[in-house]
Amino acid sequence: MTNLNPIHPRRLLLFSVRPNPQDFEQDHSANSQLGYIGSGWGSVSLLKKLDTSNYNVIVVSPRNFFLFTPLLPSCPTGTIEHRSIMEPLRYIIRHKQSAVKYYEAEATKIDHARRVLKLADLSDVKGEVSETEVPYDYLVVGVGAENATFGIPGVKEHACFLKEITDAQKIRTKVMDCIETAMFKDQTEEEKERLLHMVVVGGGPTGVEFAAELQDFFEEDLKKWIPDIANKFHVTLVEALPNVSVVLPMFSKTLIEYTESTFKDEKISVRTKTMVKKVTDKNIECEVTKPDGTKEKQILPYGALVWATGNAVRPVVRDLMAQIPQQASSRRGLAVNEYLVVDGTDGVWALGDCSATKYAPTAQVASQQGAFLARLLNSMAQTQELESELKKLEDLQLQAAETGDRETLDKEIQKKEKSLRRVKQLSPFEYSHQGSLAYIGMDRAVADITWFNGNFATGGGGLTYLFWRSAYISMCFSTRNRILVIMDWIKVKIFGRDVSRE
Ligand SMILES: Cc1cc2nc3c(=O)[nH]c(=O)nc-3n(C[C@H](O)[C@H](O)[C@H](O)COP(=O)(O)OP(=O)(O)OC[C@H]3O[C@@H](n4cnc5c(N)ncnc54)[C@H](O)[C@@H]3O)c2cc1C
Incomplete structure (x- = not known):
């Protein structure tokens, strides 16, 4: 070819x-x-x-x-x-x-x-x-x-995950199925409420970003095309830890507060100190820690459940x-x-x-480790090559009869030894943090950026959002990806999002 x-x-x-x-x-x-x-x-x-x-x-x-x-x-x-x-x-x-x-x-x-x-x-x-x-x-x-489920019964069977493309497609189908089923003739009000309750478990960056995206989808598109769901569609973010700040540790306190207040504006319910104990096809059984420290069992009826609680x-x-x-x-x-x-x-x-x-x-860590290993493997190969060349030169030097030849070979050997020392000088892996970014909905993002060895945080507003977009565009793998992503964003701005099932 x-x-x-x-x-x-x-x-x-x-x-x-x-x-x-x-x-x-x-x-x-x-x-x-x-x-x-x-x-x-x-x-x-x-x-x-x-x-x-x-x-x-x-x-x-x-x-x-x-x-x-x-x-x-x-x-x-x-x-x-x-x-x-x-x-x-x-x-x-x-x-x-x-x-x-x-x-x-x-x-x-x-x-x-x-x-x-x-x-x-x-x-x-x-x-x-x-x-x-x-x-x-x-x-x-x-x-x-793989996705951590902590052995909680029913999670593997009933929850959707968000790690692969197939997961994203499953979530799409599930959400749209819930909406259309809620609109089925003679559906009871209680069942409608359950079906239109979207629960995201895990208050880390993935859970926060997905909850924000889902709420945007509802506000900007679903509400317009399916007005009957306007008063019932509801997104809840569930987190076992005391507050979202604990699970977004990369962001400063101000940015966490900004995220929480944005979620309030967006009408996303945030339930902290809520530990999921069991999941069935229609309900999430949780244990909630109340302000006085006592625990209470609660049942959350749900339509779609997205599980984003970390790695196993x-x-x-x-x-x-x-x-x-x-x-x-x-x-x-x-x-x-x-x-x-x-x-x-x-x-x-x-x-x-x-x-x-x-x-x-x-x-960020994985890709820097990949680049480090490439340097290490490249230098390992160069080392082997230089060592075998050095060995050949040393053998030639031993066999050389003329003093002039021996001196020329000696210079060559010194040059190779210098290159070898340089190639072998590889410091251990050190991660360099470039900053953290998260989309939080309503065209707002939070950013905590490392700049000239200092940190600066910027919260919300159009500027941070534009920064979030340009940072993600620059991080995309190829020019092809960059152009496709920009076109998707433009398409959504012009035509809105598609509300058909996957
Ligand atoms: C929804 C989501 C959003 C995220 N957002 C961010 C973000 O904004 N910023 C950030 O820094 N990080 C983010 N992360 C985390 C980041 O994606 C991971 O830390 C990163 O992917 C880890 O890279 P990796 O190479 O270790 O594994 P992965 O990228 O997960 O790749 C693992 C690869 O191994 C393959 N594989 C699995 N099992 C086998 C097997 N048995 N044999 C052979 N191959 C196998 C998989 O198919 C895959 O190709 C996000 C993660 C998710 C899920």
């Missing part, structure tokens, strides 16, 4: 034919096999910066695209079309220096002793082979985390941890050292939400 590039500046050809790196086989003899699992923030940031000519790179992930999660809360309401925040992995791989193999599969087991990955194709379409093994010399684990360790990671004695005391994920090497292993790294570090599980 070839890639046609418009006008080549140097040769003045109308088209230059650039070979597709994927057309070449990987050099299995010379390079080490680098397996890495996941196509999220950590893994894709690593892939972007990795010099793939140094390794036989194999990427394994059940998701053949990168997902820009910060804008995922805008998808269920139709503010953003989900394709606008997806970047196909094949596009990314296609632009690498040399062949990268991708398998759409789930790593079901990492056999640490045998240095082998077990893969399973869990998609709906299966060929004759749907399970296999891939050996690796080096491995990067970037599988993220994935089974494949739990299984790997069980194989390594040094991981016995780690609870939040793979314990790693300052170079992201998984404790108790050699040549296995972990990044992002599946690793347990002192940093919060965010996209």
Whole structure:
């Protein structure tokens, strides 16, 4: 396959034919096999910066695209079309220096002793082979985390989550189903109220942003097209901790208060100190801590429930941890050292939400870790190359008969040694926080930004909102994504959001 590039500046050809790196086989003899699992923030940031000519790179992930999660809360309401925040992995791989193999599969087991990955194709379409093994010399684990349900009965069965595109689609269908069912002929008032009660559990950034998006959808579009629901549609945010400020620790007190007062204006009910105990198909059973410290059981009838309470360790990671004695005391994920090497292993790294570090599980952390690992792996390859060149020069020097030749070789050796020292100088991973942003509805956002080593907070208003939008646009993966997201925002401003079911 070839890639046609418009006008080549140097040769003045109308088209230059650039070979597709994927057309070449990987050099299995010379390079080490680098397996890495996941196509999220950590893994894709690593892939972007990795010099793939140094390794036989194999990427394994059940998701053949990168997902820009910060804008995922805008998808269920139709503010953003989900394709606008997806970047196909094949596009990314296609632009690498040399062949990268991708398998759409789930790593079901990492056999640490045998240095082998077990893969399973869990998609709906299966060929004759749907399970296999891939050996690796080096491995990067970037599988993220799954949704934490804390073992609360009924959550897995009845709640919607918000981690993947399919989750956003399910929420959309559920919300629209609830609305249309509430409008069914002869529906009782009580049932209408239940169906139109949208509950978001988890007062962290994801829960806050989704509740805000849903309320915007209601105020700006649903109310207009389905006026009968105007007095009944209601969004509630449920949080077990005493206040939203505890779960938005990245924001200053002023911004938290601003968020809470905006929610009041938007008529989003915020129920703090409310612990969900059980979920059935129609009710949420909670335990509420009252101001005097006593506890009260309450039942919240609901139509749609969105569960956004944080992360839990994935089974494949739990299984790997069980194989390594040094991981016995780690609870939040793979314990790693300052170079992201998984404790108790050699040549296995972990990044992002599946690793347990002192940093919060965010996209910012995962992508910086990915970039760091790319530098580390690139410099490892350069080190090996320089060391073998050095060895050759030293052998030549030993064999050289002439003094002049020996001196020339000596200069060469010194140069290589200097390069080697430079390449080997890689400081441990250090996270640099760029700030926090959250959309809180009604065209308002809160921002806490790090600027020239200082922090400044800006709360609300159109300016912060514009800043939020431009920051997210600049963070999008590609120009294609940026243009699509801007077009979605413009589309919504002109035509409003679509109120059809997914
Ligand atoms: C709705 C939402 C909004 C968010 N907003 C923000 C924000 O505004 N700012 C911010 O900093 N962070 C945000 N985050 C958090 C951020 O998305 C995560 O911290 C980040 O995605 C972690 O990156 P990761 O690479 O560790 O994992 P992920 O990005 O989750 O990627 C994990 C990858 O591993 C793959 N995978 C899973 N299991 C397997 C397996 N067994 N084998 C192979 N592959 C597997 C998955 O398919 C996926 O490709 C948000 C998260 C969500 C859900």
